[in-house]
Amino acid sequence: xxxxxxxxxxxxxxxxxxxxxxxxxxxxxxxxxxxxxxxxxxxxxxxxxxxxxxxxxxxxxxxxxxxxxxxxxxxxxxxxxxxxxxxxxxxxxxxxxxxxxxxxxxxxxxxxxxxxxxxxxxxxxxxxxxxxxxxxxxxxxxxxxxxxxxxxxxxxxxxxxxxxxxxxxxxxxxxxxxxxxxxxxxxxxxxxxxxxxxxxxxxxxxxxxxxxxxxxxxxxxxxxxxxxxxxxxxxxxxxxxxxxxxxxxxxxxxxxxxxxxxxxxxxxxxxxxxxxxxxxxxxxxxxxxxxxxxxxxxxxxxxxxxxxxxxxxxxxxxxxxxxxxxxxxx
Amino acid sequence: xxxxxxxxxxxxxxxxxxxxxxxxxxxxxxxxxxxxxxxxxxxxxxxxxxxxxxxxxxxxxxxxxxxxxxxxxxxxxxxxxxxxxxxxxxxxxxxxxxxxxxxxxxxxxxxxxxxxxxxxxxxxxxxxxxxxxxxxxxxxxxxxxxxxxxxxxxxxxxxxxxxxxxxxxxxxxxxxxxxxxxxxxxxxxxxxxxxxxxxxxxxxxxxxxxxxxxxxxxxxxxxxxxxxxxxxxxxxxxxxxxxxxxxxxxxxxxxxxxxxxxxxxxxxxxxxxxxxxxxxxxxxxxxxxxxxxxxxxxxxxxxxxxxxxxxxxxxxxxxxxxxxxxxxxx
Numbered sequence: 001x002x003x004x005x006x007x008x009x010x011x012x013x014x015x016x017x018x019x020x021x022x023x024x025x026x027x028x029x030x031x032x033x034x035x036x037x038x039x040x041x042x043x044x045x046x047x048x049x050x051x052x053x054x055x056x057x058x059x060x061x062x063x064x065x066x067x068x069x070x071x072x073x074x075x076x077x078x079x080x081x082x083x084x085x086x087x088x089x090x091x092x093x094x095x096x097x098x099x100x101x102x103x104x105x106x107x108x109x110x111x112x113x114x115x116x117x118x119x120x121x122x123x124x125x126x127x128x129x130x131x132x133x134x135x136x137x138x139x140x141x142x143x144x145x146x147x148x149x150x151x152x153x154x155x156x157x158x159x160x161x162x163x164x165x166x167x168x169x170x171x172x173x174x175x176x177x178x179x180x181x182x183x184x185x186x187x188x189x190x191x192x193x194x195x196x197x198x199x200x201x202x203x204x205x206x207x208x209x210x211x212x213x214x215x216x217x218x219x220x221x222x223x224x225x226x227x228x229x230x231x232x233x234x235x236x237x238x239x240x241x242x243x244x245x246x247x248x249x250x251x252x253x254x255x256x257x258x259x260x261x262x263x264x265x266x267x268x269x270x271x272x273x274x275x276x277x278x279x280x281x282x283x284x285x286x287x288x289x290x291x292x293x294x295x296x297x298x299x300x301x302x303x304x305x306x307x308x309x310x311x312x313x314x315x316x317x318x319x320x321x322x323x324x325x326x327x328x329x330x
Numbered sequence: 331x332x333x334x335x336x337x338x339x340x341x342x343x344x345x346x347x348x349x350x351x352x353x354x355x356x357x358x359x360x361x362x363x364x365x366x367x368x369x370x371x372x373x374x375x376x377x378x379x380x381x382x383x384x385x386x387x388x389x390x391x392x393x394x395x396x397x398x399x400x401x402x403x404x405x406x407x408x409x410x411x412x413x414x415x416x417x418x419x420x421x422x423x424x425x426x427x428x429x430x431x432x433x434x435x436x437x438x439x440x441x442x443x444x445x446x447x448x449x450x451x452x453x454x455x456x457x458x459x460x461x462x463x464x465x466x467x468x469x470x471x472x473x474x475x476x477x478x479x480x481x482x483x484x485x486x487x488x489x490x491x492x493x494x495x496x497x498x499x500x501x502x503x504x505x506x507x508x509x510x511x512x513x514x515x516x517x518x519x520x521x522x523x524x525x526x527x528x529x530x531x532x533x534x535x536x537x538x539x540x541x542x543x544x545x546x547x548x549x550x551x552x553x554x555x556x557x558x559x560x561x562x563x564x565x566x567x568x569x570x571x572x573x574x575x576x577x578x579x580x581x582x583x584x585x586x587x588x589x590x591x592x593x594x595x596x597x598x599x600x601x602x603x604x605x606x607x608x609x610x611x612x613x614x615x616x617x618x619x620x621x622x623x624x625x626x627x628x629x630x631x632x633x634x635x636x637x638x639x640x641x642x643x644x645x646x647x648x649x650x651x652x653x654x655x656x657x658x659x660x
Contacts, residue, residue, distance in 0.1 A: 002521040002522060002538070002541075002558060002632065003521075004519075004521070004561045004564065004594060004598040004599070004601055004602050004633075004634055005598060005601050006561050006562055006601065006605075007560065011597075011601070014561070014600070014601045014604055015597045017604050018599075018600030018601055018602070018604030018605075019600045021603070021604060021607055021617075021620070022588075022600065022603050022620040022621075022622045054597070057595065057597040058596055062596075189334075191332040191333075191334070192332060208332070228332060230335070230336040230337065231334045231335050231336050232336055234334065258352075262595035262596070262597075263593050263594075263630070263632075264334060264630070265593065265624070265629055265630050266387045266388055266392075266624065266627065267341075267345045267385060267387040267627070267629065268333055268335060268630075269334070270344070270345045270346075270347075270348030270349045270387070271334055271335050271336065271341070271344045271345055271348055272334050273348040273352050274344055274347050274348030275348075277348075277351055287351075290351070290352040291352075292348070294596065294624070297596065297597070299595055299597065300593070300594070300595050302332065302593075302630075303334075304334055329659045329660055330659055
């Protein structure tokens with residue numbers, strides 16, 4: 001294992017301390033339990049909270065700020081945050097109009113956010129949950145019952161965050177977030193596995209010419225292993241299930257998000273973006289908005305995922321709305 | 331070699347086509363010769379142009395836009411752009427008040443920008459050159475005579491870009507850029523080498539527990555090889571030469587830029603940032619501004635560099651000035 005880190009036990013605190021110091025103008029990092037809040041919290045808006053295991057940075061902590069999350073709760077590496085941390089973050093995010101939890105569909109996350117929601121309701125804080133399950137690769141896997149939540153969580157948080165920021169109520173924020181969940185799909189590929197600090201060796205082995213198609217963001221197995229084909233062919237395997245699952249076709253406009261898994265440089269992500277875009281355009285789909293970068297990573301995994309979100313004028317306007325977070329800013 | 335790419339011959343065009351399509355709202359990519367210009371070009375301002383080999387993305391193409399570069403010229407992988415491409419980009423960037431070339435100190439880049447400057451002067455376009463040589467690791471190396479230009483080029487382009495945007499003349503833009511060059515230093519470390527697409531194997535070998543301290547962004551050797559120490563110790567080796575070379579101490583304020591080499595995830599960069607910041611603070615230096623991310627990469631190299639820029643109120647204001655490019659935006 002070669003990583004820029006201190007002892008494995010200090011990995012999460014070190015990441016969060018560094019993150020908090022680097023972005024002190026935008027966020028505040030709280031310890032014991034760990035959670036992150038935005039500096040310029042607007043009062044009187046619906047609070048938006050998300051969280052999940054560490055190792056997917058900038059997700060979720062990097063999306064805290066104006067126009068996106070009010071708080072994020074990082075757990076240990078690839079492990080759900082505890083209910084008490086979710087409760088503390090949600091209390092901080094509540095401005096009196098309730099809180100929306102954006103939860104990626106993993107058994108541990110679902111359970112802990114559910115427990116936290118019950119505790120919060122007991123305190124009189126209204127909580128609604130939006131479950132993100134955008135991964136078309138598999139219906140069940142190591143960490144999940146049902147589809148996994150992966151990079152599609154980024155447009156969910158961005159668009160729900162913009163809705164909350166403009167003053168939408170609890171039901172309206174949930175409704176727009178669920179519209180995104182219904183229209184967003186993702187498919188990923190790994191070239192090499194991630195290494196969890198405590199484990200010290202890659203989570204799985206791939207041969208030199210081999211890739212895992214449909215991989216999850218914790219290195220969960222995908223649909224199949226196959227040869228490392230040229231990027232244009234490989235992106236075809238990623239785009240095809242998105243076209244089918246969303247029944248995308250003529251006149252559809254999408255956001256195309258090409259996401260790196262952490263160990264893949266931006267140059268390669270642009271090659272993937274080019275290939276994915278051509279496959280979409282060949283199917284008559286118009287790419288109206290784009291995002292390319294390492295947004296939902298899996299530690300140092302080499303690979304990428306392709307996400308499409310079918311847009312309508314409102315979703316497009318909310319995607320375009322100003323955002324000011326450590327990782328997304330416009 | 332495991333990369334998301336098509337044939338090696340198509341790597342650069344594929345990257346640039348993907349980049350251009352993803353960021354068509356901000357930039358325009360021109361082919362034959364390849365160069366990138368900003369969409370919202372302001373007339374009547376000094377033009378700012380940079381360039382260099384491909385494989386360092388987002389540098390330089392990702393820094394084209396309002397408040398930073400007017401044009402960027404990407405060469406083949408790790409290879410200088412040709413004079414004709416630099417001439418074409420500079421013509422496009424000239425708004426009648428002349429052009430500043432920001433050149434990283436590599437023999438090929440220096441030569442080709444020099445030739446281009448002569449051709450442009452013959453056409454009546456005034457050209458001034460700012461040479462960036464921020465790498466404290468070595469005085470001469472495979473690609474250079476004298477110090478290499480590495481991640482310090484980012485604050486040079488950002489600050490000179492802000493000066494040009496506010497209407498500074500040719501001499502003023504050059505003067506502020508040279509003030510940055512005089513106050514910015516960088517030191518890097520590699521955990522694993524980059525693989526050039528045409529070559530197909532890593533540029534050098536490092537044993538499992540070994541790092542290259544002072545590595546260049548083309549995988550050029552650094553000061554020494556050493557053991558992979560914990561991040562806090564390793565960042566000490568990176569920060570120490572910066573403190574010495576800039577004679578940093580009490581009352582000094584710096585921009586601290588922690589840059590990833592392409593194959594290192596953001597989580598690890600925050601660990602490095604935390605360590606570097608502590609070393610600086612222990613020396614009495616105040617970190618007034620920060621930037622953490624993969625900005626000046628070396629294909630898929632694993633590693634990071636630490637850059638410090640001694641700030642004064644004007645440099646800080648120019649760093650803070652609005653910027654709207656694919657890779658930097660605030």
